[in-house]
Amino acid sequence: MKRVVITGVGLHPFGRFDGTSTTDMGVRAVRAALKQAGVGRGGFQAAFCGTAYGGVATGHKVLSRLGMTGMPIVDVEAGCASGGAALMLAAGAIRAGQYDTVLVFGTEKMPKGVIRSSFFEPWQEEAGLAATPAFFGLRAQRLAVNSGVTKQHLAQVVVKNRRHGASNADAMYQKEVSAEEVLASRVVCEPLHLFMLCSPNEGAAAVVLTRDDRLELPAPAPITLAGAVLRSHLPGAVLSESTPLSGLVDDTVPPPSTLAATAAFEEAGLGPSDLDVVECQDTDAARELLSYEELGLCQPGGSAALLESGATGLGGSLPVNPSGGLLSKGEPLGASALGQVVELVRQLRGECGARQVAGARVALSHTVGRGANAGVVVLTR
Amino acid sequence: MAYIDRMRVMVKEGLFTDGDPPSLLGSHCAACGARHFPRHDTCPYCAAEDPEPVELSRRGTLWAWTAVTAAPPGYAGETPYGVGVVELPEGIRVIARLTESDPAALSLACPMELRIVPLHVDGDGNDVITYAFAPALPS
Numbered sequence: 001m002k003r004v005v006i007t008g009v010g011l012h013p014f015g016r017f018d019g020t021s022t023t024d025m026g027v028r029a030v031r032a033a034l035k036q037a038g039v040g041r042g043g044f045q046a047a048f049c050g051t052a053y054g055g056v057a058t059g060h061k062v063l064s065r066l067g068m069t070g071m072p073i074v075d076v077e078a079g080c081a082s083g084g085a086a087l088m089l090a091a092g093a094i095r096a097g098q099y100d101t102v103l104v105f106g107t108e109k110m111p112k113g114v115i116r117s118s119f120f121e122p123w124q125e126e127a128g129l130a131a132t133p134a135f136f137g138l139r140a141q142r143l144a145v146n147s148g149v150t151k152q153h154l155a156q157v158v159v160k161n162r163r164h165g166a167s168n169a170d171a172m173y174q175k176e177v178s179a180e181e182v183l184a185s186r187v188v189c190e191p192l193h194l195f196m197l198c199s200p201n202e203g204a205a206a207v208v209l210t211r212d213d214r215l216e217l218p219a220p221a222p223i224t225l226a227g228a229v230l231r232s233h234l235p236g237a238v239l240s241e242s243t244p245l246s247g248l249v250d251d252t253v254p255p256p257s258t259l260a261a262t263a264a265f266e267e268a269g270l271g272p273s274d275l276d277v278v279e280c281q282d283t284d285a286a287r288e289l290l291s292y293e294e295l296g297l298c299q300p301g302g303s304a305a306l307l308e309s310g311a312t313g314l315g316g317s318l319p320v321n322p323s324g325g326l327l328s329k330g331e332p333l334g335a336s337a338l339g340q341v342v343e344l345v346r347q348l349r350g351e352c353g354a355r356q357v358a359g360a361r362v363a364l365s366h367t368v369g370r371g372a373n374a375g376v377v378v379l380t381r
Numbered sequence: 382m383a384y385i386d387r388m389r390v391m392v393k394e395g396l397f398t399d400g401d402p403p404s405l406l407g408s409h410c411a412a413c414g415a416r417h418f419p420r421h422d423t424c425p426y427c428a429a430e431d432p433e434p435v436e437l438s439r440r441g442t443l444w445a446w447t448a449v450t451a452a453p454p455g456y457a458g459e460t461p462y463g464v465g466v467v468e469l470p471e472g473i474r475v476i477a478r479l480t481e482s483d484p485a486a487l488s489l490a491c492p493m494e495l496r497i498v499p500l501h502v503d504g505d506g507n508d509v510i511t512y513a514f515a516p517a518l519p520s
Contacts, residue, residue: 128458
């Protein structure tokens, strides 16, 4: 099979940028990625743009500012996993021989506050059943029942990720917090306090993919896209990210993140024990712990112990969210997955300074959300 | 202008009955045995057509619960309000509002029963009602 490599990455910081448009942010990220890859306007044959709130032809608006060549541009919406979905499509097209080089980017300006989603019917909003943090709270409570996760554990996830984010100049929050501060913030939906939830925000990220036999002068060293998988859900899990109104009394339904991770590991010929660094969905603090279990970083029920061991902090055996995660960066839906990929490419190249995971060779990115959509990407150097 | 009684209007038709006692309207798939809420015309588990309409059990046990402390977009009712998952004896878990908005007042597997509750008064002066679960009275 043809090897797909990443030759350039670019980012617009995540945060709030009044006066900067979705298009402006996308242009900045795309320009940086193309420049790093040494690719000009005619150097890629297709573009995939992840966005959920960008509106019609978001990708065209970005590339129209950079010299159009008539190439196909496809906007991809897959909720929190939009960027991962775009990456999967691009990699598949390259492997199939359809294109040699593809630009993948995501750009987003989220409305402030609780995310309003057209996914829900109006009556669900009216009945109070479209409260996204309530589903997070219910999942967190089940994690407490099944895995012994306490509020103190949830606070420690926030403390860890904000500590990591303190050295990330592209993050929205670059200030550490204490467990006391986290637990003193107001309760949004028990057991979740405000500081345990990420902020929807704005940002953009871009990646250039190419077939490795096309490479002439790999500088910086190319990173291999070893697996890129998008999965949806199986029916039956009442608290699935597909947010159904009912489910079955059945706790064996594999979640979409597990489906995606299993397929991505198979595609890469690797497993959880091969990983050196992970960026995972930490929309809320419990979601990170749930991700440890769903991605196979620990046994079912083992997430609290894995956190307590210190393994998932910088300096540990498997740092998770060295970028600071969504809890530090915020979450621009269409850009968040590619933001993780940009961080991991930089980690694998050894460019991350104070938050560098020493000697990282295998990395995994994970996003999951509405749909359900779960995206898992495995990168190697 | 003549006095007119306020009407009770369902937040959405076809989800529940407003009788005494009330019920949730579900369906049962003869092909795979799954029970659904809300009612479906194709089984969401196995795609068999025309599942049988059924009324679901009015009593169950609490499987997960929380409370929403700030009004989410599109919601005009009171806050805080409870949201939870109730497990019904026929093997289905249903997401619903809870009449109890203090999570500390509830416990895992406590018995719950179906109620029809007012949500808010709409622009025409009607009471908009919906389904919810309340801690069950001893039977």
